[in-house]
Amino acid sequence: MLVTVTGPAAEPVTSAEIKASARIDGSEFDTQIAILITAFRQQAEHQQGRRLITQTVELVLDALPAGPIDLTLPDAQSITSIKYLDPEGVEQTLSGSVYQLDTESIPSRALLKYGQTWPSTQTIENAVRVRYVVGYGASAASVPNNIRLWIMAHVCQALDNPSGLDLANLKTLPYLDRLLDAERVWWVG
Numbered sequence: 001m002l003v004t005v006t007g008p009a010a011e012p013v014t015s016a017e018i019k020a021s022a023r024i025d026g027s028e029f030d031t032q033i034a035i036l037i038t039a040f041r042q043q044a045e046h047q048q049g050r051r052l053i054t055q056t057v058e059l060v061l062d063a064l065p066a067g068p069i070d071l072t073l074p075d076a077q078s079i080t081s082i083k084y085l086d087p088e089g090v091e092q093t094l095s096g097s098v099y100q101l102d103t104e105s106i107p108s109r110a111l112l113k114y115g116q117t118w119p120s121t122q123t124i125e126n127a128v129r130v131r132y133v134v135g136y137g138a139s140a141a142s143v144p145n146n147i148r149l150w151i152m153a154h155v156c157q158a159l160d161n162p163s164g165l166d167l168a169n170l171k172t173l174p175y176l177d178r179l180l181d182a183e184r185v186w187w188v189g
Contacts (some may be wrong), residue, residue: 008053012143036155049185054135061128064118069110076108080131085122150179
């Protein structure tokens, strides 16, 4: 299970960029634009299997694996902590000298350093919590332009057609989805 601990401090596109693209001069749509930007950013993250703007997430596992810990997302910037319940049920924080972050793999992984082993954990659900920072970077400038364009096009389309907008069942424009392909995480089975 992956939990968002701290969401992004910014969005990949600004309200001003949307207003310029949609040729909106006033402020009457500002609230709607902000909601749409967030909704389409989340949709892009879901479709791509990655987070765009820097945020902190926590991976919850039942036990430590025999090998690397698959962090389920690419673009991990750092591991904040690996906490686990020891066999007696006492929460422990694993020393950073035991593991290292592998940013070359997709998804990112936590690897054991040479000569190290994962400790034993209590045999219960959610015994391990790996907290890490992930995303392209802290600002919109860190996000690839093709993703930013995808979000902008969808927000502008939603503003043009508000009667068809249902945020609960957010639909994207299929002909634009190819813009996300270059950054999409493809799982090979």
